[in-house]
Amino acid sequence: MNNFGKNPWQPLHQKRIYLGCQCSITTSSCMRDSGGILSRMLTNYHLRHRRPLSYRPVLQLTVPGPGCLKDQLNITGGNNLGIFVAAVQTDSAANGAGLRPQHQILALEADFGSGRDTVSLESCTKEEASWRLSRCCLPARVSVKHNPDGFMALGSTLRGGDSFYIRLNMELCPKLDGNGSLEASIGEILHVTDTLPQVVSWEISADGEDSEGCGFWAAEKIDDRQHEPIKNGIIPNYKSAQKLLMNKTAYSRSDFKHKRSWWRWWLSPRKVEKGIPKSWSTQQLPSIARDADSDDLCLKENEQPVPYMLVSPRQPTYQRPVVLVPELVSEALGGILSMNPGFRMLSPVEVGDHSSVMGKYKKESVCREESFVVARLLKTKVNKVHLVLHGGLRMAWFLRKADIHPIILFLHLTSKGRKPLRKRLLEFPFGDKVLVKRLQEEEILLWASFFQFVFVNPEETGSSTTKVVQLLIKKAQEEQERTVWVSPFTN
Template identity: 25%
Template sequence: PDPRFITFQKEGSVGIRLTGGNEVGIFVTAVQPGSPASLQGLQPGDKILKVNDMDMKCVTREEAVLFLLSLQDQIDLIVQHRKDEYEQIVASQRGDSFHIKAHFNYDQPNKGEMSFRKGDVFHVVDTLHNGVVGSWQVFRIGRNNQEVQKGIIPNKSRAEELATAQFNATKKEMSTSESRGSFFRRRRGSHRRSKSLGRDHWDDVVFSDSISKFPAYERVVLRHPGFVRPVVLFGPVSDIARERLLKDYTDKFTSPQLDNNLEDIPKSQKSSGIIRLSAIREIMDRGKHALLDITPNAVDRLNYAQFYPIVIFLRAESKHIIKELRAGLPKAAHKSSKKLFEQCQKLEKVWSHTFSCSVTLTSPDTWYRKVRELIEKQQSSPLWMSES
C-alpha cells in the first residue's frame, strides 16, 4: 500500500506503542482506542517513515519514543502499512542492533543490571527494555568477538551521567596525586604545552597527561584497520623489548622518538617524550609499526584519535624474574626491580582496559618471541573501531 499522511493533535500522551528499532525500522504495535491517532486511522502494522520531518530510518526504538514524547501539539506522520514485515519482526523479536564500547566502569550496578569495565564491548538488541526508557538489553562480546552473556545495562543518558561523575572524580584524584608527585615518569614540562583539542589540531596535540573525553558509549564496528598499527609495550622489560625490536627488525619497527632526523632538536625536548601525531602517521604511511614509549594516558589519546595502538603488557609474577631478565644490562639502564614490580602491579590495576593482550614473563627467549607473535596476530585481526 501507498504511504499515508496522518496528522493529529497530541492530547496528553501520544497513545501509540512502538516496536522495531534501528535495524528493522519503527512500527506501530498498538494504538489507544479513541485516541486522536486512532481516529485518524493509525493502526498496528504501520511502519513510521517520518515524524514531523524527522526521518525514522536507522532510529532506535528509544530515540523514536523519546522524540514522540518531546513533541508538543501537532504530530504529522508519514506511515505505510506493512503487515507481513511487521509480523516477521514481532515473531523474530528483532528491532535494535548496534555495537558499543563502554568508556567507564560500572562496578555497582542497579538491581538486575550487569556490571562492566571500561573497554567492554556490547551488542545492543533493545534500547527500550520492558517498554520503559532507562535500560538497554545487550549481549556482552567476549574474547573471540562472540556474544557470551545476555544482560541489562543503563541506557545512554544514564551512562553519560555515570561516566561524567566518574570522569570528574578521576580528574580530582589526578590533581591531588599530581601535587604529591606522580607515579608515572615523563612529567617534565608536559603541562606548558597543552593546546585546544579541536579535531583539526590533532597534529599539534602534545601528549600531556590529561584525559580525553570519550562518550560513555561509543558506537563501534568490527573491522580490519587497513593501516599498520603503532605498538606500545608496558611492563618491567619494555625498554629491552623496544630496543631489541628496533635492532632486529629495522624494516618493521621504527620510533618517532629515536628517528635520526632529531639530531638538531635540543636534548631537553627529546627526553620530554613529546610525540606529534604527524610523526606517527608518517611512520604508518611508510608501512611500519611506530614503536612508542608513552604513558597509558597517551594510549587513551591515541585511541581517541583513532590510531588504535597494539598495546602489549609484559606481566611479571615477582621481582625476582625482573631482576633475572634485567641482569647484565649496562649501568645506565639499571632500575630497582622492586620499584618496577610495584609499577607493574599498579599499571595492571588501573590501565588494563588499554591492553590489547599480555605476556607473562618467563625465560628470556620465549617472552620476546611471544611479543613478536602477538604483534603479528593483532595486526592481522579485526578490531572494534569507532563507527564514525
C-alpha cells in the same frame, strides 16, 4: 497523469508521495475516466501491494490535538529495522487520523517543547523514538509507510529492533552496583539489541524528565574472533551509566582501577575530542597529568561522563603493525622484538620513492618520518610480517588518521613490573623518579585516548626480559586475529 498505483479507498484529503513524483486523487480526474474505472482501480490497488517496498507510498497523516502522541499508541522496533506502530487506542485522535499497526513511522512534525520542528525517526533507537513521542505535542503531522514485511521480520526475530556496538569505559558489576544483570569489564565490546526492553517500565513525569532517571538496555557480550554473542543480559542505559560512573569516581579516585575510568571519560571532552595536536610532545604531559591526578576534580558545565563509546567493527585487509606504549618501552624492547621470526622493525625509506604519499600529508604539516612509515605500510599490507614501529601514542594517532589500525601493546610497569626491564630502562639519561613519572603521564593519555589496546603485565613473566618479549609476541599474534573496533573519537 498516470493513474498507476492510486488507491480508490483513500480519503481525498490524504496525500500520497512516491519516489520521484507526487499524485493525489481528485473527483474531476475520476469523472474524465468513467469507462471501466472500477476494474482498473481494483487492478492498480492489487498491483500497488505487490510492488517492492521501496516503491510503496508515504502517507502524510495529520493527528489533531490536544494531547500527547505517546499516550495514543505503542511503538516497537529500533534503529536496525525501523520504528513501527504496534497498537493504537480505538477512540483516539491517532486512530481517527489513520494510524494503524504495521505502519512504519518515518518522521514527525510537531511542537517538541521548543517550537515546531521536524524530526526523522528512520535511524532512531526505540528509546529515543519513545522519548520523542512523549514530547510530541498535538496537533502533529506524521509521515508513515505501510510496511508489513518489516513488521513481520521484527516479530520473527528473538532480539529487539536495535543494533549497535559499544565499548565500556567503566566496569559493570551487578552484584555491587545493583544495576542490570550482565557483568563486564573496561574495554569489552557489547552489542545492544534493545534500548527499551519490555521488562523495564519507562515513565515520564510531569516535569518532562524520566521518573527515576534510570533505564536499561538489552545487550550481548561479543567474541572478538568469532564475532558471535557469548552471554546476554541487561545493562544500565547511557544516562544511568553516567550517574553510576560519577558515583564511583566520587569516592574511588584513590583506587587505580577506578581512576583509569575516571581519566578516560574526564579527559576525553577536553583533550581527545579535538584530537591530539600536531605539535604534541611529552612536554605537555605533566600539566595534563597533574590535572587528572588532582584531588579536587569537578565537572565543568560542558563536560559529561562517557561510560559507553559507540564503535563499529572493521576487518583490515593488511597485517596490522605493532606499536609499543609507553614510548620508552618501545625504544628499549622494539629492537629485541623485531629480531624474532615474523617481526621486523620498519626502517626509513627514500623521499623520492613516495613523493605522492608525501604530497598527500603535506597539508597536515606532519613529521616526514611518519609519512615514510605510512608509505611503507601501504606497500607491505599483504605481507604476513608484524612491523614494529617507534613513536608510541604519537605514531598510533597518526596511523589512525591514515586509516591504519595498529596493535597497541601497553606495558603497565609497576615497581615490580620494571624489574625485568630495569637494566634497559636505566640506560636513559635520567633517574628512576623521572622515568616513573614519564611512564605514568603517557599511561594517563592512553586511557584517555579511546584506542583499542592490549593490557600487558610484565609481573606475570617473572624477572626475565626474554619472557617479557615472548609475552608481547603472544599478545600480538592473538590480537591479529581479532576484530578491530573503531571509535568516532579516533577518526
